[in-house]
Amino acid sequence: MKTIQSKYDVVVIGSGPAGLAAAIAAKKEGAEDVLVIDRDLEPGGILLQCIHNGFGLETFQQDLPGPSYAQRFIDEAVGLGVELLLDTMVLDITSQRKVTVSNRFMGIADIDARSIVLAMGCRERTRAQIRLPGFRPAGVFTAGTAQRWVNVEGYMPGSRFVILGSGDIGMIMARRLSLEGAKVERVLEIMPFLTGLTRNYVQCLNDYDIPLQLSHTVNRIIGKNRVEAIESVQVDERWNPIPGTSEIIPCDTLLLSVGLIPENELSKKAGVRIDPITGGPYVDDTFQTNVPGIFAAGNVVHVYDLVDWVTEAGLASGRSAARFATTVRNSEIRHIPLVAGENVRYVVPHELDKDNLANGEIRLQLRVKTPIEAPTRIEVSDGENLVTRKVEPYARPGEIITLTISPRAYDDVQRAGRLVVSAVKR
Amino acid sequence: MPQNYDVVIIGGGVVGCMTARFLSRTSLSILLIEKDADIGMGASSANSAIVHAGYDPVPGSLKAKTNVAANAIWDTVAGELSIPFDRRGDYVVAVGSEELPGLEKLLEQGRQNGVPGMHIISAEEMRHREPNINPAVSGALWAPTGGICDPFMATVAAAENAVQNGVTLLLETAFEGFILDGRKVAGVHTSRGDFGCRWVINAAGMYADAVMHKAGTHPEFKITPRRGEYMILDKAEITINNVLFPVPSEKGKGILVTASLHGNTLVGPNAQVLDDPEDTAVTREGLDDTWSGARKLIPGLSPRGVIAVFAGLRAMGNAPCKTPGVDYHHDFLIECDAEVQGLINLGGIESPGLTAAPAIALMVMDLMKEAGEKLEYKRSWNPIRPPRPRFHELNREAQDALIRQDPRYGRMICRCEEITEGEIVAEIHAPIPARTYDAIKRRTWLGTGRCLGSFDMPRVVEILSRELGVSPFEITKKGHNSAFLQRETKNLEA
């Protein structure tokens, strides 16, 4: 296992299309080190389970399956030297941009970031599942869970399906399941209109003779151990069941495709403000959240219909994150510590901004450790070469000693990584 | 040739498991049988989780007696078995002045039952202690000995300690009939063959009446299922830190609003009499009842916060209270059967059965002694069940140390509740192995957060299949007929 630095210019959380694009753009914009963290074993995010075509029409003018689309960005990121930390869960982030991770090989570890890009994507809504009356048998899955089983792991979770919700994932799964020899009995949609793309309705339902019923929902799940049937019902405009319209549809699986919500539990831990309407962070035109240095892009901000736009947002957020990190890095380089050297107890200030010397002298105050009742040299060096010095008639711990660094020392100070202050008998 | 035991306990609910645990102290050989794929899949995992103080049951009843006796030993039992338990006290809240006399009645009943420390507090004091309470509150009864627990863990912990101390547990083993020697118990027929025994302890919950009838005794005893429906609210919504009951009516204790040990708020149950002892389905009407009941106590609850619903079935019996002069017909039936020697009946164990279970277990031992069984205590008995680590409850140093010791604790499987692979594997290989998805869910609380398991489900199926050495198609949600997966895909192009 490669070793991980304790500090990065840009840390990206999530390796979906948003995160990969952000990492690539950050690197190109001049970020020195970029780390992408994902809890999955492979990079690519949700695209890995989207094996159907329909990705990249805008970005590459090509109709690619999800994994191929992702692979192009993975290759580019790796080529640019972006580091990937996989099989690793981000447990916490702070407004000081400390990222706490957990995995099998490092245990719990902290990583400091000069800037962070949130690219955690979204999760599927389960609200309908909660409200559904009836039993709690096996065979009620979100469409995404079924998609993972079928497309990634190669297992069929049922043979007769009813799908609740006309979202894109549900419709795409309807086609996939039909191709796999399963029977999709019905797609039910509580709204009086289709909630996914018309393209998907035509290609995934119409072409496979799968009936769609608008203004219909599941009234009850039947079957104590495994789903045996569902009872469907028509609803009025206020979603109330219309008496006399219920129908028992035998099936062994109910898939829920009732929408996605941005995944922002982590964002909230860092104090990122969330828009109650999108469910994602408030962002400015650079994709920065209300917390300085924390950026966000992709489905974590709002749910996109096209992956190309996710990529575009990812690229923009990565550029901004790199610029922020560079500013932080430069100020870190300008800030050097003032170290208490021989016989010095402490020095105030503790560090200085090297550029400030151009504006005038900098005054230091210090106390010695032990008294010297003789002329004493107070010296400032960069560790090897003298920067400035002054002589005091004596040095006593009870009396503060003041020393100034004049603008004449500007060039010496620019070269220094730190300044050591010492008090020695002449 | 059937295997012989001294005692066969029918039913792996909290009552059967606690009885097994207390009896495991003796030198008797004990077999505990449970028809389902895991213990505690009945009422013991679908209830309000309250360790009742004991002011509610009718004075003189076995319910009152076992409740109060058990309440006093819950700290010891929970400590020994590492059962999550918090004695935070409970309130009965009167809304409107017409409900105030109800509090006096309960206070008096509690005194008769021997409940310590109760008193009535003012409306103002109640508003102070629970700022979200209905502003029309008129007063409340405070019972400091009430508490909340994890009822399923109480069941598992008791069973695990019993197994540690030599009890044999057989899951997916249904009692089917008695082997009688005249009017004396000689053994049982089960779905896994016959077992000889001298004692049968009938702790079959909803089916305790059916077990009695198989022995040809208590033809008059009948259990009526009464369903209670619940909703669980997310941590983020209004947080209720108290246990709040309404003033009870003739329909029962009413719909409560309570903190759970997992930091959620639990509301419920309603009460509906059914015919079907398996009907744990939730209904639109039932949930509506529950919701309006809950809003009576906490009007500010928001339906948006609901993250789960479930239903439990109370096994309401019709046993008359045996104390002279007490006219009550839904008491616990706890007895050595008068007609069949060697049969101990534990029937009609509805609320406060979870609370009372340790006292019922001790009563069973007394009944056996009275019937002439010499109970010898084993010196090797270990009353302690060591807990297994819960990653999210540890501090960072302990988490880090755990991962270094076993890297699987570093892999998060349930992102909402932060449950690791290490914890799942530990439960699969525990003294009572968790062999289904629901068994793991109930032990770890995985999949109970906002995403309701849609993230962890494929991963848990994979871990179960690997650890149990069986194909993923054999992994079930809850045993018989509840597999997740059916076949491999044909790998056709989309």
Ligand SMILES: Cc1cc2nc3c(=O)[nH]c(=O)nc-3n(C[C@H](O)[C@H](O)[C@H](O)COP(=O)(O)OP(=O)(O)OC[C@H]3O[C@@H](n4cnc5c(N)ncnc54)[C@H](O)[C@@H]3O)c2cc1C
């Ligand atoms: C089930 C599902 C199916 C979809 N199918 C389609 C489709 O067929 N066609 C289509 O155009 N769009 C589809 N979408 C929409 C699709 O999500 C977006 O187009 C796009 O993939 C979003 O990219 P993203 O990078 O924002 O998020 P994702 O691709 O979701 O990537 C987020 C990544 O963040 C990681 N992550 C999250 N939290 C943490 C953490 N705490 N620690 C470490 N890693 C973390 C996740 O593991 C994941 O890899 C689907 C979405 C879902 C949820």
Ligand SMILES: Cc1cc2nc3c(=O)[nH]c(=O)nc-3n(C[C@H](O)[C@H](O)[C@H](O)COP(=O)(O)OP(=O)(O)OC[C@H]3O[C@@H](n4cnc5c(N)ncnc54)[C@H](O)[C@@H]3O)c2cc1C
């Ligand atoms: C809605 C509700 C709320 C409640 N709230 C509380 C509360 O807050 N506090 C409290 O103290 N109590 C409460 N209770 C009561 C408490 O839950 C029960 O009293 C307790 O769980 C009963 O335990 P048990 O072991 O008798 O029954 P169960 O848990 O039902 O166990 C009986 C077991 O026997 C098994 N079994 C049945 N027939 C056979 C057979 N033929 N062969 C093998 N095994 C068999 C079943 O599968 C089952 O596992 C509540 C109950 C309900 C329903």
